[in-house]
Amino acid sequence: MATSPSDGGPSLRKDEAGPARPPFRRLLIANRGEIAVRIIRACRELGIEPVAVYSEADAGALHTGMADRAELIGPAAAADSYLSIDAVIEAARRSGAEAIHPGYGFLSENASFAHAVEEAGLVFIGPPPETLASLGDKLAARRSVAAAGVPTVPGMLVPLVADANGAMPSLELTAVGFPALVKAAAGGGGRGMRRVDRLEEVGPVLESASREALAAFGDGTLYLERLIAPARHVEVQLLGDRHGNLAVLGERECSVQRRHQKLVEEAPSPAVTPPIRELLVESARRVAGTVSFHNAATVEFLLDADGNHYFLEMNTRLQVEHGVTELVTGVDLVAWQIRVAAGERLSDAVLGATARGHAIEARIYAEDPHHGFAPMAGSVTAWRMPAGAGVRVDAGIGAGTALPVEYDPLLAKLLVHAHDRPAAIARLRRALDETLVGGVQTNLPFLRWLVDEPGFGAGSYDTGIIEERWGRGPELSAGPRAMAARAAIEARALARDGRPIAGGSASPRAENAWAAQARREAVSRRRSR
């Protein structure tokens, strides 16, 4: 990239100034939370009328109020609202939308949904349904990617099944090598995944892993893959159009994870040297060649301690962490998703974009990092997000928002951009110190710890960083205890006529959302009996 807004000069080239006329007149966003807000903003900038959908639990949500119009699509349970293909298509018809952006999660990788959108005569902001169907089968993807000459994690290319007598295919399993991971062929996110250290451990975990995969993805097929550890999770961002152009927009480092889900991402990766990057990009191009897509896409790799990379999976949708790539490349991925869906060609500026400076994203979740990152339910009282140079906040909530237990507890993504990695870390530390979230425990203590963690500062960390270095976090030390005692005593003394502060008879321990959800389900099960 030749220019960036920080150069002070004219920062918008002709082809970045947006299309001459809006790609669509009206677009429906089949999602909620911060990503729905992000897409609404992109629509506004492109001159498109955004239409939101919402469940009964989200009537007062930020995204519901921001769009030109909002369509109710069902009750709180995602299965009956945000995951209901019929309800979403009907909302699009009612509102006169021409296209549907699925965001990430929910229906974004559902081939039947993509098909239904096309059947309804609307444009799906995503790949063709066949691409989603083929990528959904991780084993098939492993086979075709391996055939394209891309290194895959060593392991099985066919489903793991016991023979008629219940015996394991020992030779095949031994060939994979141990320790290994039992994985679900139909999905990711750690569901259906089990670590096995010896051949004898495989048999006993199959039933529960298969059941978990079946419940999560509707398919209990499993396979075995060697465990690469220590490993870093590095992914390459792609953007394709309908004319065969492919932009490779550099990599993201996503190794800070809990429960196999990302918490902090950065671009570029501190582990990727120019020679490694060249190999990653070549592999990503080859993977892209195995499927047809005209959308944003991500190829995920594991990087071992020696710098070898192994294909993990490919997603042909927007990723949560797309913002770090936007910051370093200056390419608006959401706007381009919409533009290429309407048939536009990728511009030369996009095709030639390179990374500039360093960007980090810290995801702010309603989760208790001192108790296994358990999701928390409750209502957000105080809400102060940071601002200032090089800071971007993509939030899905505001003060007073109740957090429905039915959905992902992601509250906001805090992104920073600076000229290099140390400056980006300093900026993130400053921004975190400006951030205040009241009413519910968040993972902010973990994020604040991370920016001062020496290994993170040096860029030397892997996917084990939370388990090995954070654990349950430091004990509450004497300093903060004394300060908290002082604050509470003074607050009570200052509170005239015993008036509650910040909406509350503070419940000392807000209910764990897992517990709340399970309780609700147990109650509804009993009712339905």
Next chain:
Amino acid sequence: MSDLEATIDGDPVEPADGWTLAWLDEAAGIARLSDGSRSEICLVEGSGSAWVVTLGGRRIPVSVRSWRERVLAEAESAARQHGGPVEVRATLPGLVVAVAVQDGDEVAEGATLLTIEAMKMQNEVRSPRAGRVSGLSVVAGLAVATGTPLLRIE
């Protein structure tokens, strides 16, 4: 300034000396703690004796009582130990996997009341004293959070 005392997790805590609190946004509970040369922003929520102070993003439950309230509470808890009803609450979040008693059952001190599974461990909840079970409010299959009332022993 007052006779207020603070406890955290049941332990008395000496408040930081020389620091004072000033509201920045009282409605939202945003305040500045300052000792004249240093300052720190914190969040304060609560009323009466139940408060939560958020420092560095960490929510710290603080109980604030006058010495009179403390003496009363201590007397109450002593009375409870001598025959008053005792509320049995979950001490950890988990799943109730078995309930061994029902309302009206007479139980001995230490008898198993129910079993909560957490982190794949089976934890037996035992009766704090002899008495009669009442107000049983959970069933097997129910998830409970820390502090969820389970039943009473009268």
